[in-house]
Amino acid sequence: MSDGTGEAPSTRADVVAALDAVIGRTLREADLVHEHPAPGRWLVDLPGTKKLKTVCGLIVGEHALRIEAFVCRQPDENREQLWTYLLQHNARMYGVAYSVDRVGDVYLTGRVPHAAVTPEELDRLLGAVLSYADDHFNTMLEIGFGTSIRREWEWRVKRGESLRNLEAFAAFAQRGTTRRPADGGGASSADDGG
Incomplete structure (x- = not known):
């Protein structure tokens, strides 16, 4: 990834600063509500229609930008049916996939190499997170709750x-x-x- 000077950032701090600049500019231009609690960490509010808001975390890691968004808590029932539904969708999804944590809460997660972090790619990824969290939300609730x-x-x-x-x-x-x-x-x- 270039920092705009034609040279690749040399230290971790340079990488974080360069990616923070791209992320911050992209979120401001998209007029998305967001927080920047620490270097390399962002929380973005994605407004939906079925799931009224999805909070998406963007975390600059050692080699990639990590994307994490909570979708719904662990289901009360039909866990296997819900997991099957989510796994069937994973094969057709862009940039992120459904995953579950240790207790069974459902997330969207993904990783993008530093070099691929551009305003256009961030827009696509955030759009994908919003679409997958929102479009399937009611069906997930019907299956699991x-x-x-x-x-x-x-x-x-x-x-x-x-x-x-x-x-x-x-x-x-x-x-x-x-x-x-x-x-x-x-x-x-x-x-x-x-």
Whole structure:
């Protein structure tokens, strides 16, 4: 990676400074909310529609820029089904892949060599993180938390509570039941996230 002078950075501090300059300029130009808590460390807020916000970490490592974004906590149920769903998507993904930590929380992770860190590549990678976290979020919740979603839906219907923040799961929550929302809330036209 060139630092703009035509010479490659020579020390770790030079590499971090050069990459920080590229990352900072890219995030500002994209008007993304971000934090820069330490040299070589960035936290970027990626606004979504199904998953309202995905926080993406960018960490300058020894040889590569590491990308990490939390997607959802460990599933309550159907772990193997969720892992299969995620692994099937990994083969078609750009720059990042689904992974799980020791407790089973789901992340998007990836590594990019220092030389490949350009504004255009950062834009593609952040777009990929946002797309994969957001596009598949409701389906992941249905697989891993379906019982909880249905239970919450039924509890709210019984008490006449608002279903507004569950509208995306209307078809899923009502599948196999005759109950309908008490508040009307437009839930029948909601996307089921699939």
